[in-house]
Each structure stands twice: as C-alpha cells, then as structure tokens.
Amino acid sequence: MSLPADYHMHTPLCRHAAGEPVEYAKHAAALGLDEIGFSDHSPMRQDDFDNWRMNISQLDEYVENVRKARKDFPQLTIRLALEVDYLPGHEDWIRELAARHPWDYFIGSVHYVSDSWDIDNPAKLSEWNHRDAFEVWSAYFERLTLAAESGLFEIIGHADLPKKFGHRPTRAPACAGSSGAAGCTPLYEKFLAAVQKSGCAIELNTAGLRKDCREIYPSREILQLAFQKNVPITFGSDAHAPGEVGMNFAEAVQLAHSVGYAECRRFVQRKQRSVKF
Numbered sequence: 001m002s003l004p005a006d007y008h009m010h011t012p013l014c015r016h017a018a019g020e021p022v023e024y025a026k027h028a029a030a031l032g033l034d035e036i037g038f039s040d041h042s043p044m045r046q047d048d049f050d051n052w053r054m055n056i057s058q059l060d061e062y063v064e065n066v067r068k069a070r071k072d073f074p075q076l077t078i079r080l081a082l083e084v085d086y087l088p089g090h091e092d093w094i095r096e097l098a099a100r101h102p103w104d105y106f107i108g109s110v111h112y113v114s115d116s117w118d119i120d121n122p123a124k125l126s127e128w129n130h131r132d133a134f135e136v137w138s139a140y141f142e143r144l145t146l147a148a149e150s151g152l153f154e155i156i157g158h159a160d161l162p163k164k165f166g167h168r169p170t171r172a173p174a175c176a177g178s179s180g181a182a183g184c185t186p187l188y189e190k191f192l193a194a195v196q197k198s199g200c201a202i203e204l205n206t207a208g209l210r211k212d213c214r215e216i217y218p219s220r221e222i223l224q225l226a227f228q229k230n231v232p233i234t235f236g237s238d239a240h241a242p243g244e245v246g247m248n249f250a251e252a253v254q255l256a257h258s259v260g261y262a263e264c265r266r267f268v269q270r271k272q273r274s275v276k277f
C-alpha cells in the first residue's frame with residue numbers, strides 16, 4: 001500500500017506554470033510520495049497554435065529538466081510524460097512526438113472542442129454565453145471518445161473538464177441522482193466503453209477542487225460507471241506550482257475507495273502495472 005503517484009504536473013515551459021521540476025520533486029518527496037510524473041502541455045506542430053504550451057524547439061529542454069530532477073532526487077521515481085492535446089487530425093503529429101523521446105506515458109486531454117475554442121481557457125469564458133451547455137458537453141465527449149479510441153494515450157485526462165467554470169447542461173432530460181450534468185449519462189457510457197476497449201486509464205484530477213466547479217474530475221457518477229466497466233485509474237494534481245503537488249490526494253483516494261477502487265495504474269516506458277493504494 002502506498003500513496004498514489006502524482007502523474008499530472010506541469011513546468012514553466014508551458015508559460016502558465018511556476019517552479020522548476022526539481023522544486024516539484026522536492027515538494028513530492030516532502031509529502032512522502034514515492035513516484036511522480038511530469039506531463040507538461042505538449043507542443044503543437046505549429047508553435048503559434050496558442051500561447052499556453054512549450055514550443056517544439058523546447059521539447060529537448062523539457063526532457064533535460066525532468067532528467068535533472070531525476071538526478072537530484074534519486075529516492076523518487078520520476079516519470080517522463082506529456083499531456084497531449086487531442087484534436088481530430090493531429091494523430092500523425094502525436095505519433096511523431098511519441099517517437100522523439102523515451103516517454104513513460106501520454107495523457108490524452110481534450111481542451112479544444114473546435115480548432116479555436118479551448119473551453120477551459122479563462123480568456124474565452126464569454127464564449128460559453130453563446131453556447132448551449134449540452135451541445136458543448138456533447139462535442140467534448142465526442143472528442144474524448146475519439147481520443148480513447150485512438151490508442152495514442154495511456155491515460156485520458158480530466159474527463160469532465162467542461163464543468164470547470166460551472167457550466168452544466170440543464171435542458172436534456174434529468175438524470176436523477178447525478179451530481180448535476182443532466183442527460184449526459186449516455187455520453188459518459190459511450191466514452192467509457194471506448195476507454196475499456198482501448199485498455200487505457202482515466203485520471204482522478206484534483207485540480208477541479210481548485211476551480212469554480214469545486215469537484216474532482218471526473219464526477220462520482222463517471223467514476224462509478226468506470227469502476228463497473230473495470231476501467232483503471234491514475235491520480236494527478238495537475239500542479240502548475242510546486243505547492244500543488246499531491247494536493248487533495250486524500251480526498252481523491254477516499255472518492256476512489258468509496259466507489260470500489262483498490263488499485264491504480266503506473267507506467268514505465270509506456271508499459272503498465274497495477275498497484276494497491
């Protein structure tokens with residue numbers, strides 16, 4: 001039995017995080033974690049795609065920074081990973097990225113529901129005013145399902161990100177007992193069936209607790225459905241500062257235990273194993 005590894009951490013190369021990898025590692029060691037993984041925002045084929053990720057030319061530097069943390073904290077297992085944006089049509093680029101370095105895992109995340117709207121971007125918050133929440137959730141889960149089906153990822157990131165600012169569907173038929181996203185259960189079912197088929201994991205991401213939604217990603221409803229389908233899990237703080245490493249893990253562990261989980265997944269060189277937590 002050990003504390004779950006924190007598999008979702010960023011670095012300043014993405015331009016919206018603070019603290020060098022060694023500082024994240026120091027914080028993890030102080031918390032008693034035995035394993036962490038850096039998964040900074042992957043570069044796009046075009047550097048000007050947006051302003052919240054490293055450029056392609058910085059990828060080697062990123063890998064070097066993670067290796068330096070490994071050297072400075074030999075008592076800690078430090079995995080090398082990326083949080084990769086999934087957009088339909090980007091599959092070849094993602095394969096190219098995969099071939100560049102000896103990654104331990106890729107987290108596949110959907111932030112973009114179109115080429116121009118990253119739904120979690122605070123600078124584009126007003127976009128939600130022109131959209132129907134159910135349509136956004138549907139478009140998001142459609143892409144997330146494609147991400148799972150692609151076979152490009154070991155982990156699917158923050159599976160119900162559209163709740164970040166509190167935008168939840170209300171118009172579709174109510175699904176009693178859920179934590180609010182009315183009518184979304186079929187979207188979850190379809191997504192999780194794809195996850196199950198591809199054999200990847202989903203993450204419990206505690207960053208949601210620090211956002212307006214005040215809830216771990218994904219919701220208890222999604223996690224319960226995932227457990228029923230034997231979908232494996234990982235844990236991540238989505239830390240954008242050293243002090244966020246391992247944040248609210250006790251709560252995440254409790255949530256996972258309460259729906260029945262006793263094991264989580266770890267990765268080395270894109271190979272999986274299960275450990276108790």
Ligand SMILES: [Zn+2]
Binds near residue numbers: 010014016041240
């Ligand atoms: Zn970020």
Ligand SMILES: [Zn+2]
Binds near residue numbers: 083111157158
């Ligand atoms: Zn993300």
